[in-house]
Amino acid sequence: MSLTPEQFDREGMPEAILRRYFHAKDENRPHLLDCVFAENAKLQVDNRSSTIALPAMTVGRYAIADVLVRDFGRLHENVYSFYMARPPADATRFSCDWLVCMSEKESRSVKVGCGRYDWVFEPQPTCLAKQLTIAIEAMPVLPPSQAGVVYAWIARLPYPWATAEAAVDLAPSIDALAPVLQYLRHSRT
Numbered sequence: 001m002s003l004t005p006e007q008f009d010r011e012g013m014p015e016a017i018l019r020r021y022f023h024a025k026d027e028n029r030p031h032l033l034d035c036v037f038a039e040n041a042k043l044q045v046d047n048r049s050s051t052i053a054l055p056a057m058t059v060g061r062y063a064i065a066d067v068l069v070r071d072f073g074r075l076h077e078n079v080y081s082f083y084m085a086r087p088p089a090d091a092t093r094f095s096c097d098w099l100v101c102m103s104e105k106e107s108r109s110v111k112v113g114c115g116r117y118d119w120v121f122e123p124q125p126t127c128l129a130k131q132l133t134i135a136i137e138a139m140p141v142l143p144p145s146q147a148g149v150v151y152a153w154i155a156r157l158p159y160p161w162a163t164a165e166a167a168v169d170l171a172p173s174i175d176a177l178a179p180v181l182q183y184l185r186h187s188r189t
Contacts, residue, residue, distance in 0.1 A: 008054070018087060020035055037132075043058040051141050052136065075106075076111070078101075081098060082157055086121070087159075092120070093118075096119075099114050112139070113180065114179075115138075115183075146178055
C-alpha cells in the first residue's frame with residue numbers, strides 16, 4: 001500500500017510530517033515515509049556515537065526507508081522518540097534537538113540517544129522533506145536491568161513533543177545517562 005501526500009490534511013504540514021516520521025520509524029511502518037520524504041530526498045547522518053551505525057549519506061525515499069525503518073527495526077524495538085520543539089506551520093526549514101529510547105532485540109540492552117535534526121521541506125503543495133540531517137551526539141547503552149526505570153521515565157514525557165527541561169528534570173539518576181542529559185541541558189538555555 002502506497003500513501004500519497006494528498007491523503008493527509010495540509011494544516012500544520014511540517015508538524016504532521018514530523019509526526020508521521022516518528023510513527024514510521026518508531027512503529028516500523030516504512031510505508032508512512034511516502035508522506036514524509038520526497039522521492040529523491042537526501043538523508044545525511046553525522047554520527048558521533050560508536051553504539052549505533054547508520055550510513056553517512058542515503059539518497060531516495062526507498063533507501064531512507066531501508067535505513068531508518070526496515071534495517072533499524074530488525075535490530076531495535078520499544079522505540080520512543082521525542083522532538084524538543086515544534087516547527088512553525090509554514091516552516092521550510094526546521095532544526096531541533098531530539099531524544100530517543102529503544103532496546104536492542106538481541107541483547108535487550110537499552111539505548112538512550114540524543115542529537116539534532118535539521119529538516120528542509122519542499123514548498124507547497126507537497127511540503128515533503130527533501131533533506132534531513134541527523135546529528136547523533138550521544139547514545140549510551142544501559143544493561144537490560146535498567147530498562148524498567150528508563151521506560152518509566154520515558155512514559156512520563158508527552159509523545160512526540162517534549163521539552164528538554166522535562167526530559168532532564170524527570171530523568172532517573174543513572175550515571176550512564178550523563179552525556180544525554182548534559183546535551184539536553186544546553187538546549188534549555
